[in-house]
Amino acid sequence: MAATQDGPTLRTVRIDPITRLEGHGRIQLFLDEKGEVADAFFQVPELRGFEKFCEGRPVEELARITPRICGVCPEAHHIASAKALDAVFGVEPPPAGRKLRELLYSAFFAGDHTTHFYALGGPDFVVGPDAPKAERNILGVIAKVGLDAGKLVLRQRREAQEVVAMVGGKAIHPVCGLPGGVSKPITEAERARIEEIARNSLEFAKFSLRVFDDVVLSSPQYVDMIRSDAYQLRTHYIGLVDEKNRVNFYDGRVRVVDPSGLEVVRFAASQYAEFIEERVEPWTYLKFPYLKKVGWRGFVDGAQSGVYRATPLSRLNAADGMATPLAQAEYERMYASLGGKPVHATLATHWARLIELLYAAERTLELATDPEITSPDIRTIPTATPGEGIGVVEAPRGTLFHHYVADERGMAKRVNLIVGTTNNHAAICMSIKRAAQGLIRGGVLPTDGTLNRIEMAFRAYDPCFGCATHALPGEMPLEILVYGPDGQVRQRLAR
Amino acid sequence: MIGAPGPGRGARTLILGLGNPILTDDAVGLIVAREVYRLLVEQGASVDLAEASAANLDLIALVEGYERLVVVDALIVSHPKPGRLHRLELGDLATMPTSTSLHGLGPAAALELARHVGIDVPDNVSIYGIEVVDPYTFGETLTPALASAIASLPFAIVATESRLAEGSRAGVL
Numbered sequence: 001m002a003a004t005q006d007g008p009t010l011r012t013v014r015i016d017p018i019t020r021l022e023g024h025g026r027i028q029l030f031l032d033e034k035g036e037v038a039d040a041f042f043q044v045p046e047l048r049g050f051e052k053f054c055e056g057r058p059v060e061e062l063a064r065i066t067p068r069i070c071g072v073c074p075e076a077h078h079i080a081s082a083k084a085l086d087a088v089f090g091v092e093p094p095p096a097g098r099k100l101r102e103l104l105y106s107a108f109f110a111g112d113h114t115t116h117f118y119a120l121g122g123p124d125f126v127v128g129p130d131a132p133k134a135e136r137n138i139l140g141v142i143a144k145v146g147l148d149a150g151k152l153v154l155r156q157r158r159e160a161q162e163v164v165a166m167v168g169g170k171a172i173h174p175v176c177g178l179p180g181g182v183s184k185p186i187t188e189a190e191r192a193r194i195e196e197i198a199r200n201s202l203e204f205a206k207f208s209l210r211v212f213d214d215v216v217l218s219s220p221q222y223v224d225m226i227r228s229d230a231y232q233l234r235t236h237y238i239g240l241v242d243e244k245n246r247v248n249f250y251d252g253r254v255r256v257v258d259p260s261g262l263e264v265v266r267f268a269a270s271q272y273a274e275f276i277e278e279r280v281e282p283w284t285y286l287k288f289p290y291l292k293k294v295g296w297r298g299f300v301d302g303a304q305s306g307v308y309r310a311t312p313l314s315r316l317n318a319a320d321g322m323a324t325p326l327a328q329a330e331y332e333r334m335y336a337s338l339g340g341k342p343v344h345a346t347l348a349t350h351w352a353r354l355i356e357l358l359y360a361a362e363r364t365l366e367l368a369t370d371p372e373i374t375s376p377d378i379r380t381i382p383t384a385t386p387g388e389g390i391g392v393v394e395a396p397r398g399t400l401f402h403h404y405v406a407d408e409r410g411m412a413k414r415v416n417l418i419v420g421t422t423n424n425h426a427a428i429c430m431s432i433k434r435a436a437q438g439l440i441r442g443g444v445l446p447t448d449g450t451l452n453r454i455e456m457a458f459r460a461y462d463p464c465f466g467c468a469t470h471a472l473p474g475e476m477p478l479e480i481l482v483y484g485p486d487g488q489v490r491q492r493l494a495r
Numbered sequence: 496m497i498g499a500p501g502p503g504r505g506a507r508t509l510i511l512g513l514g515n516p517i518l519t520d521d522a523v524g525l526i527v528a529r530e531v532y533r534l535l536v537e538q539g540a541s542v543d544l545a546e547a548s549a550a551n552l553d554l555i556a557l558v559e560g561y562e563r564l565v566v567v568d569a570l571i572v573s574h575p576k577p578g579r580l581h582r583l584e585l586g587d588l589a590t591m592p593t594s595t596s597l598h599g600l601g602p603a604a605a606l607e608l609a610r611h612v613g614i615d616v617p618d619n620v621s622i623y624g625i626e627v628v629d630p631y632t633f634g635e636t637l638t639p640a641l642a643s644a645i646a647s648l649p650f651a652i653v654a655t656e657s658r659l660a661e662g663s664r665a666g667v668l
Contacts, residue, residue: 053517053633068517072549116553138608150612157552172553 007407019232027454029436035443040433042458043284045378048153054415059088059406061384062415063177066402069419074173075108075164076395076420077402079250081338082177084402087270087389089179089382097181102250103194103367104167104174105393109249110201110360111160111352112396113312118153118460121350124456125216128144130449145211156204159197163364166190181379191374198365202326205358209330214352217337226347227338230438231457233431234259234301236291236308238423239315240394241266246323247315247359249394255318256291259303261342264291272401276418277306279426288420288426299430307430310398310423311461314353317342322355324362330355346431349460386410395420397462432458509561509617511567515548517632518625520577520641521569527625528567528593530649538653554602555609555616559612562616565656566602570624578644579626581649587622622653 032038050069054062063081067074068147079101086093093101116122119138127140135143142150153333167186168174176182216222225231236259240252254272256264267275278287279296290296290306297305308314322328334351335341341353367373386406393400397420405414421428435457441448446454512528515521525546532544545557557566570581585603602622609616625648628638634644 047518050633065517068548070516072551074548119552137604139604139611142608142611147612150608152550154555154609154612154614158556161553161556172548469558 010357013253016467019393027432027458029440029454031440035440037433037436037440040429041283042429042432048415051415053140054412057412059404059410059412060085060179062402062404062412063175064175066417067173069417073108073112073395073397075105075168076393076400078168078174079105080391080393080395080400080402082179082182083251083269083391083393084389084404085126085177085179085391088386088404088406089389090384090387091380091382092146093181094375094377094380096185096372097378098251099367099370099373099382100182100186100378101177102166103364103373104164104176105250106364106367107160107163107167107194107197107406109192109202109396110205110357110364111157113357113360114153114156114160114204114208116353116358116396117212117350118149120462121353121459124452124459125222125350126211129453129456133448133452136452142487144215149207149211152204152207156201159200163194163197166194178379183379185376185378186374188374191368193364195368198361198368200362202358202365205354205361206326208357209354212351216350224259226345230435230453231346231431231460232344233309233346233427233434234303235305235427236264236294237314237317237342238308238310238399239318240325240392240399241319244323245320247319247321247356248323249356249360249363251393254392254399256308256340257318259301259344261317265293269390269401272392272403272418276401278418286425287422289423290426297427299433301430307426308423308428309354310394310420311349312356312396313343313346313349314398315394316352316355322359324359324366326362327355327359330358346457346460349462353462397421398423421461424461424463428458430459431461435472506543507561508535508540508542508563508565509558510535510542511557511564511566512544512546513548513566514546515630517633517635519629519632521630522635523567523625523627523637523641523645524566524638527534527623527645527648527652528565531565531567531652534649534653535638552605552608554605555614558606559609559614561617563619563653563660564621566620566622567652568622568624569627569630571630572626573627575626577626577628577638577641578648581618581624581626582647582655583622583624585620585622619659621656623648 028041029037031038047069054065055063058087063078063085066077066081069077082101120413123136123138123141126144131140138150138153164174165171168176169184176184213326236256238254238256240248241255242248242252245255253266253268255266258264258274265275275292276289277292277296278289280287292306292309294304294306299307301307316331316334320330334348334355335343338345338348385408388405391402397419400420401418403416404412407413432454435454439450439453510528512525512530514524528546532542533616535542540577547554547557549591585606606620625645628641637645
């Protein structure tokens with residue numbers, strides 16, 4: 001890594017691997033001789049050879065292959081892939097086909113956001129950022145919030161998977177999406193059960209927002225923390241919006257707003273290459289997408305920098321509102337509480353995520369009670385010669401693009417994906433650096449609590465580079481190394 | 496001794512293969528688990544087989560109702576000897592660096608959570624980790640070094656589990 005060549009005048013604080021992160025991540029903080037943070041790097045190993053793996057296979061198989069990239073959000077890949085295949089084959093799904101996909105997707109979204117709040121992001125707040133690591137987990141949350149909360153979380157997860165299995169044919173790795181629609185309709189009995197689940201999910205979302213109110217918003221210490229400079233980043237924001245510029249997870253236009261909240265552009269998925277460019281840096285395999293027309297100015301924020309974010313908070317910032325009534329009320333309350341739009345406070349992403357959870361639950365219920373949802377007219381059979389197609393959805397962790405090119409026999413020739421977390425890669429690096437600079441005082445060795453507060457800056461993104469192996473890690477050291485100016489390890493903290 | 500069917504399930508023991516079938520060596524847990532299952536069925540044991548690509552909260556629904564859980568997974572170490580087999584218990588996982596890598600909740604925490612809220616999950620848990628070379632490249636075949644080193648693993652796992660089952664109160668597989 002280039003930075004280590006800067007030599008013995010730098011001390012290194014390494015947080016490795018990041019706790020509660022999918023895959024293996026590494027944060028390295030480089031301290032200068034005064035003990036101030038000179039630079040910060042965030043690295044993850046990247047999987048290799050995906051494009052090559054896909055080339056030459058029947059393009060419609062990608063809807064089953066791409067979900068295998070990741071053990072966490074296969075549903076997002078499946079739906080993005082089905083939409084890309086619609087475009088490859090030049091077909092529009094009939095209304096029921098489209099609604100069934102969105103129904104599956106909304107239920108999945110509610111389950112996924114639940115995991116983040118209760119197991120990943122929430123423990124820092126509910127249990128406390130300085131609590132021992134062993135308690136900063138979902139069990140710690142339950143100890144504070146109550147045993148019933150634990151039961152509700154597990155029911156929410158289980159029922160989300162039940163909907164995915166009913167609509168998608170299979171839990172976790174759905175198989176329903178085909179070019180032109182879905183493979184099977186749902187029965188009235190299934191619809192009724194999904195409606196029941198959606199009502200549970202809605203109550204759960206309301207409960208979760210009350211927990212957030214009680215634990216976070218009623219605490220001046222946490223509100224100050226959310227508003228503090230260490231966690232601010234003034235970037236562009238992107239997110240899918242419907243025709244009224246309201247947040248949509250399944251479809252719409254990608255809307256881009258600048259750091260003052262003004263619309264920069266609103267583009268269709270098929271135009272993404274005109275607006276998004278991917279930058280390569282020498283110290284990591286993972287790319288850094290940025291807004292092409294604004295340009296890359298390095299790892300800096302502001303209106304002149306093409307760095308953008310695609311997170312729950314970004315989606316709310318990029319939209320004019322929510323399409324369901326309860327989520328809209330919460331949306332208004334959040335912006336009123338945090339001083340108007342857009343909100344640049346990275347930690348407010350947790351609030352935005354719960355508002356999205358509420359929207360996902362409301363939308364699941366709307367679709368489950370839609371008279372058309374049990375229609376057997378679920379697929380338009382493709383007849384055109386396959387070609388090129390781009391599909392987009394909002395994945396829980398950011399806008400997800402699937403871009404396929406097929407030959408005239410329908411074999412995949414080129415495959416390019418921009419996955420959720422990758423959109424935020426530059427911003428994650430910047431957030432870590434800013435938090436480290438704001439929280440580490442020169443000459444004072446950081447405490448476990450300080451390092452956890454730095455981790456909170458990126459945990460807000462719900463980062464998932466776990467489009468990666470999930471294999472058990474063995475001998476990788478879990479430690480923080482502090483190097484003295486002579487390059488020797490001065491302190492080793494086991495985590 | 497053959498186990499009687501568990502409550503709501505066809506068996507008392509679940510063999511769970513973890514892995515990604517299209518990530519080269521990451522698939523080894525799936526491949527070996529299938530073989531373990533086949534051997535146990537041949538012996539007349541009462542077992543089920545399941546596969547998963549991540550052991551997160553959804554693990555609970557998968558293992559609920561079983562008395563014994565046998566997990567087979569790939570293991571990443573810094574200097575791998577392909578195919579070297581490790582047997583771990585939940586307690587070992589809790590102290591491993593990325594026991595939390597499974598999106599927020601390792602299997603140990605997931606099962607503890609389940610017990611905490613009164614869900615019936617297995618008390619006997621064995622986790623077998625197989626050292627691998629390349630779990631980072633997309634591909635449908637194991638690396639040759641690993642492929643040639645796994646034939647004996649299912650037998651080793653079955654022998655170990657049989658011995659453990661005899662020693663435990665349940666006495667069944």
